[in-house]
Structures are given as structure tokens and as C-alpha cells.
Amino acid sequence: MLVLSRRPDEKIVLPSVPAIIKVISAQAGLVRLGIEAPSHVPILREELTRTERGLPFSPVAADEEVQTRASQFLRNRLNNLMLGLTLLRMHLVDCDPIVRKTLDGIEVELNALRRQISAGPESAEVTQAEVVI
Numbered sequence: 001m002l003v004l005s006r007r008p009d010e011k012i013v014l015p016s017v018p019a020i021i022k023v024i025s026a027q028a029g030l031v032r033l034g035i036e037a038p039s040h041v042p043i044l045r046e047e048l049t050r051t052e053r054g055l056p057f058s059p060v061a062a063d064e065e066v067q068t069r070a071s072q073f074l075r076n077r078l079n080n081l082m083l084g085l086t087l088l089r090m091h092l093v094d095c096d097p098i099v100r101k102t103l104d105g106i107e108v109e110l111n112a113l114r115r116q117i118s119a120g121p122e123s124a125e126v127t128q129a130e131v132v133i
Contacts, residue, residue, distance in 0.1 A: 007023065010023055018037070018038065019036060019043075020036040021033055021035050022036070040066060040073075042066065071117055075114070075117060078110060078113060078117070081110055082107075085103065088103065089103055
């Protein structure tokens with residue numbers, strides 16, 4: 001456990017979450033904290049993490065749920081990009097070969113990103129395609 005001392009209006013930054021914790025006020029026996037985080041990051045008081053039977057909340061399960069939602073969000077955005085790329089190809093039927101090559105490169109990159117998202121975080125190998133822009 002990391003223990004830090006902070007005064008009112010000082011902050012703690014968690015860049016990998018990303019979140020910022022700010023000391024709003026401090027009195028004897030009471031500290032008010034402000035927490036800024038993206039909407040997909042759950043922020044719970046410890047007492048709310050206990051289940052009905054008194055068993056502790058599993059942060060691993062919550063983390064997996066957040067990752068699942070984030071992956072679904074990314075897949076949806078990738079699908080939107082692929083649809084946009086397909087429409088662009090339809091509008092540029094008689095385009096210059098360099099433009100076509102650029103579109104092909106973008107499609108390769110999007111498909112590589114889609115494969116990596118589907119494989120999950122355990123997939124460490126990243127392939128890189130050459131894109132002419």
C-alpha cells in the first residue's frame with residue numbers, strides 16, 4: 001500500500017485508470033475527497049462492495065466487466081470505421097491508384113486492430129502494416 005500525505009486542493013493522479021483524486025477538505029477524523037474519472041470507471045465506497053451474504057466484492061470480476069464493456073465499445077467503433085471506409089470506397093470507384101493503396105492500408109490496420117481486440121490483452125504481439133497516407 002502506498003501512503004501519501006496531501007493538503008487540501010492537492011491531487012493524486014492515477015494515469016493508468018485514468019483518474020484524479022483531489023483533497024477537498026480535511027478536518028480532525030474526516031477527509032473529503034473528490035474523484036474525477038471516466039464514466040466507465042466504477043467508483044464505490046468499500047461498504048457498498050459487500051454482497052448480501054457479507055462476502056467481499058470481487059474487484060477482479062468488476063475489472064473484467066469494465067474490460068468487456070470497453071472491448072465492446074471499441075468493436076462498435078471499429079465497425080463504424082469499416083462501414084465509413086466501405087462507403088468511401090464506393091464514392092471513389094474511379095480514384096487514383098495511390099488513393100486506393102491508402103484505403104487498402106487503412107483497412108489492413110483496422111482489421112489488425114480488430115484481431116488484437118478480439119484476442120484480448122494477453123495477446124502481446126502487434127503486427128504493423130505499411131500504410132501510405
